[in-house]
Amino acid sequence: QVQLVESGGGLVQPGGSLRLSCAASGIILGLYAMGWYRQAPGKQRELVAAISSGGSTQYVDSVKGRFTISRDVAKNTVYLQMNSLKPEDTAAYYCNAGRTGRNYWGQGTQVTVSS
Numbered sequence: 001q002v003q004l005v006e007s008g009g010g011l012v013q014p015g016g017s018l019r020l021s022c023a024a025s026g027i028i029l030g031l032y033a034m035g036w037y038r039q040a041p042g043k044q045r046e047l048v049a050a051i052s053s054g055g056s057t058q059y060v061d062s063v064k065g066r067f068t069i070s071r072d073v074a075k076n077t078v079y080l081q082m083n084s085l086k087p088e089d090t091a092a093y094y095c096n097a098g099r100t101g102r103n104y105w106g107q108g109t110q111v112t113v114s115s
Contacts, residue, residue, distance in 0.1 A: 002026035002104045004095045009109030012085055020080040022095030022106055030073040032099050036080045038091035085113045
């Protein structure tokens with residue numbers, strides 16, 4: 001049984017930082033492309049950051065230079081370090097694991113950026 005469990009969300013002031021974690025079980029994380037998605041109310045879910053099985057990373061333009069995706073294969077966990085947070089980063093953040101024929105989602109963690 002595959003599980004992706006996100007944690008680390010919360011309320012933070014503009015300019016603050018949060019680190020999201022996604023702990024995977026039932027899969028070998030290093031064999032999957034891992035992604036962080038977010039969905040704000042009334043908007044489509046968008047890919048924020050991804051890391052391939054080979055370790056290559058990519059980011060949506062709006063978070064480049066502020067967010068960093070990383071993984072710890074030994075802990076089977078992927079992270080999203082979010083710095084210089086803005087109100088427009090407010091959303092539910094979801095972890096995704098994908099490879100050919102397989103796609104898994106976590107339950108999401110809420111990030112709210114507000115003063």
